[in-house]
Amino acid sequence: MIFRNKVLDIVKKIPKGKILTYKKVSELAGFPRAWRAVGNVLSKNRNLKIPCHRVIKSNGKIGGFNLGIKKKIALLMREGVKIENKRVIFQDV
DNA sequence: GACCTGACTCAAC
DNA sequence: AGTTGAGCCAGGT
Numbered sequence: 001m002i003f004r005n006k007v008l009d010i011v012k013k014i015p016k017g018k019i020l021t022y023k024k025v026s027e028l029a030g031f032p033r034a035w036r037a038v039g040n041v042l043s044k045n046r047n048l049k050i051p052c053h054r055v056i057k058s059n060g061k062i063g064g065f066n067l068g069i070k071k072k073i074a075l076l077m078r079e080g081v082k083i084e085n086k087r088v089i090f091q092d093v
Numbered sequence: 094g095a096c097c098t099g100a101c102t103c104a105a106c
Numbered sequence: 107a108g109t110t111g112a113g114c115c116a117g118g119t
Contacts (some may be wrong), residue, residue, distance in 0.1 A: 003116065022101055026115085037116035039100040044117055052100075063100040 003031055004041040011042070014054045017080035019090035021058045039063060054079075060087040 001009075006029040014020055020028070026035040042052050046066055053072035056062050062069040073083045082089035 007116095026101090031115070033113090034115045035101050036099070036114060037101095040098080040115075040117060041100095043100045046100090055100080057100085058102060065100065 003029060003034060003037060004045065006030065007038050007041050008045065008047060008050050011050045011052060011055055014051055019054050019056055019076070019081055019088050021056055021090075022063065023058050025055060054081075056088045056090065060090065062086065062088060 007025055010025050010028045011020070022038045023032075023035045026032055026038045029038070031037070038055075042050070042055065043064075043066075046052070053062075053065055053067070053075055062072050065072050069086070073086065073088075076088060077083050
């Protein structure tokens with residue numbers, strides 16, 4: 001299981017209404033310092049099977065998504081995620 | 094195989 | 107509070 005696969009797998013495992021940051025994903029992947037690679041892998045792979053819209057930046061802002069950040073926000077809200085002024089209110093539970 | 098890039102993050106200014 | 111710089115990792119070219 002390579003880093004890229006782990007990242008994709010973790011992101012795929014993100015439950016509905018749950019939000020993870022790139023850093024969190026990297027930690028879960030086993031590479032707490034590979035956050036750059038996380039976003040990079042997602043972008044290079046941009047696998048639509050992966051809810052990349054559930055992956056946001058540490059500051060809560062949506063990163064850069066191919067489909068459009070606004071759409072991600074709307075989608076996240078529809079999934080039960082709270083959004084406030086382009087900010088994802090993700091509780092680190 | 095080396096260099097560059099990127100959907101990032103932290104810290105300082 | 108916003109912007110800039112430096113740091114880090116893997117993937118892609």
